[in-house]
Amino acid sequence: MSATSVPLSIYLHIPFCRIKCTYCAFNTYVNLEGLIEPFVAALAREIQIVGQAQPGQTVGTVYLGGGTPSILTPEQMDDILTAIRRNFKLLPDAEISIEANPSDLNAGYMKALREVGINRVSIGMQSANANELELFHRRHDNDATVRAVAAARQGGFTNLNLDLIYGIPHQTLDNWDNSLRQMLRLQPEHVSLYALGLEDGTPMKRWVATGRLPAPDDDLAADMYELATDVLGAAGYEQYEISNWAKPGYACRHNLQYWYNLPYPGLGPGAHGFAGGVRYSTVLSPQRYIQAMQTADDRYDYPRTPATDQAVVVDRQTEITDTLLMGLRLTREGIRREVFRQRFGDDVLDLYGSLIEKYVGYGLLYVDDDVVRLTRQGRLLSNMIFRELV
Numbered sequence: 001m002s003a004t005s006v007p008l009s010i011y012l013h014i015p016f017c018r019i020k021c022t023y024c025a026f027n028t029y030v031n032l033e034g035l036i037e038p039f040v041a042a043l044a045r046e047i048q049i050v051g052q053a054q055p056g057q058t059v060g061t062v063y064l065g066g067g068t069p070s071i072l073t074p075e076q077m078d079d080i081l082t083a084i085r086r087n088f089k090l091l092p093d094a095e096i097s098i099e100a101n102p103s104d105l106n107a108g109y110m111k112a113l114r115e116v117g118i119n120r121v122s123i124g125m126q127s128a129n130a131n132e133l134e135l136f137h138r139r140h141d142n143d144a145t146v147r148a149v150a151a152a153r154q155g156g157f158t159n160l161n162l163d164l165i166y167g168i169p170h171q172t173l174d175n176w177d178n179s180l181r182q183m184l185r186l187q188p189e190h191v192s193l194y195a196l197g198l199e200d201g202t203p204m205k206r207w208v209a210t211g212r213l214p215a216p217d218d219d220l221a222a223d224m225y226e227l228a229t230d231v232l233g234a235a236g237y238e239q240y241e242i243s244n245w246a247k248p249g250y251a252c253r254h255n256l257q258y259w260y261n262l263p264y265p266g267l268g269p270g271a272h273g274f275a276g277g278v279r280y281s282t283v284l285s286p287q288r289y290i291q292a293m294q295t296a297d298d299r300y301d302y303p304r305t306p307a308t309d310q311a312v313v314v315d316r317q318t319e320i321t322d323t324l325l326m327g328l329r330l331t332r333e334g335i336r337r338e339v340f341r342q343r344f345g346d347d348v349l350d351l352y353g354s355l356i357e358k359y360v361g362y363g364l365l366y367v368d369d370d371v372v373r374l375t376r377q378g379r380l381l382s383n384m385i386f387r388e389l390v
């Protein structure tokens with residue numbers, strides 16, 4: 001197997017948290033800190049296996065997500081990034097991001113992260129309102145977020161994302177407006193806004209099912225989204241994806257790789273990846289993951305490793321559908337017709353002309369000679385279009 005000319009984006013899943021948030025269904029575990037050290041060694045081993053199966057492969061972005069990567073020490077981060085540098089060609093301008101909990105950050109820690117090469121931090125602010133953070137069982141308040149941002153700046157970070165959640169039970173438009181404005185005072189380069197989802201197995205879903213909390217109000221959530229679109233636009237942020245806004249030049253390059261449907265190996269327990277024409281996932285259990293890596297041979301069929309759980313070879317039609325579903329999320333760029341033509345040999349209108357024309361007629365899609373993309377109204381109803389594409 002030889003390297004591809006497209007630089008990879010590598011996702012690394014860190015499956016540890018100090019507290020489980022009430023809405024979270026990610027593959028993450030509390031009270032397993034004792035596994036962090038062997039986990040870091042296992043992750044370095046998995047990086048080695050994937051890198052050696054694809055010699056000379058360039059990497060343009062690395063993303064440490066989770067879970068709570070900021071539980072790791074700078075030395076452990078360094079071990080992981082050293083494994084990447086040894087086994088891939090990490091490009092000099094690579095974007096290297098971590099997700100972080102505000103409570104974990106201080107200036108010394110952030111400076112140490114910069115020194116090991118991390119250059120982007122995504123802080124889980126989630127809300128500025130105490131009642132919402134308590135409902136989530138987050139282990140920080142808004143003051144901690146303010147201190148975390150200051151620490152990141154003191155540590156030398158010039159590329160910072162803040163996450164917020166809307167559509168929270170009991171949340172009003174005024175509460176949401178407050179979170180947005182508090183967030184803007186911190187002047188992040190990038191903003192991600194997520195509608196609260198009620199995920200299976202979470203306390204939040206149970207509380208709504210048993211009537212302890214009101215069910216989400218979709219109309220109110222849509223109003224919140226509209227408000228955010230106006231407030232962020234007025235503050236100089238460009239919306240470039242359904243849930244993401246950035247100052248010019250600060251779109252997240254790692255996530256763009258997903259939305260372009262380009263290769264991103266996913267490593268670590270519960271990670272998902274798409275590389276070498278294969279879409280796959282990794283075993284969920286950190287213990288099983290560590291064990292698989294401790295007994296791993298050297299040769300595996302890229303991008304598989306001994307921790308691979310499910311793997312499906314992606315056929316052409318699925319790749320086309322995935323490319324459309326992901327690309328339409330890009331609210332500014334949309335689907336670039338020439339790029340699509342070069343990749344698949346067909347114009348997107350030849351393949352999906354009647355469906356696209358229908359939604360253009362409803363005012364939900366925009367088409368010209370260069371692009372197909374969602375309109376502002378289409379962003380609110382994107383799921384309807386995506387369902388029909390599948």
Ligand code: SF4
Nearest residue numbers: 017020021024066067
């Ligand atoms: S910190 Fe993040 S990953 Fe961990 S439980 Fe909370 S939402 Fe989930």
